[in-house]
Amino acid sequence: MSLYKNKPDRFFSDLLGSDSPLGARVYCAGFESGEWRRDQYAEHVMEWLPDYALAEEELSVNHGNIYVRLKQAAVRVYTSEKYKKRGELGEISIHAICRDFYDTIPISNRVFYKSASNDVVKAFDMVHARVIDGEPVQIWLGESKLWKDRLDAVQDAIKSMRSHLAAGFLKSEKLLLGPQIPKTTPRYDEIMHFFKPQTSLDELLGNAVFPVLVAANSQAVIAAKTGDDEYKSSIKKEVEEILAAVSNAKDLAGLKILVISVPVADKDALLDAFDLKLKGLQS
Template identity: 50%
Template sequence: MSRHSLHPSPAARLPEPLLVRLSSTDKPWSHESYCAGFEVEQWRCAAFADHMIEWIADYALREDELDINHGNMYVRLKEAAVRVYSTDKYAKRGEFGEIVLHAICRSFFDTIPLAPRVFYKTSSNDVVKSFDMVHVRYLQKDQFEIWLGESKFYKSGLEAVASAIQSVKQHIDAGFLRHEKLLLGPQVSKHLPHADAIRKLLASQTSLDALFSNAVFPVCIACDSGAIGTHKAHTEEYLSAVLKELVSYRDRLSESGLPNQIRMLLVYIPLGSKDSLAAAFDKRLKGLVIQG
């Protein structure tokens, strides 16, 4: 199935992937790693920041706003940039991790947003911290999965995993999920395939057990990597070093017991420098939102 075939709008024309999948396994549960790569023996910080700018429209705009052409593309890009830049979370640089997770799920897993993240968060008035990503993934025939994501963009991988564990535990609380269902149900686009079935799953009358059996919880850990600091190319030694880091974060999540309760997917993004990447992205975003 084509990664562009299911989305009913021009948003299906996604940016070409920059990140490369380094490893993927579902034993003992699903965990994968992705990297922006190297160029002239340097980690591709600037290219990574540029690529995430390419994704902000798909991340921040509603479906009806994604009818983009050569006459309005700059305006739409500025609108997306303003929405990303004006959120409270952006000041803490957390928004970048959310965009990365959005891009990976869209590019590698064919997911489709149920509601733009920025719009969804605004709609909740931040009374309760919402999921960082809410997508749907279509399977065979009339089957689908709801993907409820959490992303952490940190310098320290161990701190990122600890924060992710805390967030996910809060998110799978029954009261929180009931609240999320009330927010999400009305936002499901009528143009999405099987929209009625998705809305029924998110209806207040439907048991949370049905959502748990259907849902996938991707957790993105984007953090500074020792492997990148000691390598200059995608050598076998580099791949082995990244895999070692990935397994260590997977084991930490396993120790929490969460993979025994829910279907999790760990997405690990090794970074050469979280601070440099945040600064590069911030510079590009500011260039779009500065007035005058």
């Protein structure tokens, strides 16, 4: 059995559920004692750290190596003091949400492209596959943005998508990704088909799902104390703005894009909370 069957307990709520706008989902950290759960969000991201930063064979831990494995995972994320403009918190968030809610598995992690901990990698933020019995294999290529302003975030996500999908870049990235996929990955041959040089980019693009995570400061979160109907109504208006911006990118219209909105109260405070926990493991 794949070690990826094991996952942390669910933390985020699928806030709007069946009432979500078509093509989007909102995942909320929730509230506690009238406050948005910032520290708990950071804690949950830390729970996903090994799943995000360790290869599958490294996930076989025991009481004799668990501390070393956790430190290895933490150091692979970043060690820089200049973390306010880094994107790893968003990357781990999209990893966790897709693993938890959509049963994807990682097939080529960005951290393994780094030659040093603080390297910035120009590639898709997430490369997963969805491997469900009785269903065709699906490649999931994700982009994540953690910004103060949600509309700035989605515009930057669109810019990144266009850059990644340029024929020359995507062809090169496809050739780089293929050798990174472990041969132990479930349905390896079916997944590898999409990364072979003989396979048309059109076939990869036709198969792939492109989750785009937009985590940004939300007036709805700031004003709320609970996840009540008023809060949900305000959040729905915010995600509809994000969807409208994506819809305006006509050159991306043929792609299967899934907008993942993660509203936060204060992006910088969330990064501070995450950095404190990450550096605690590294010391």
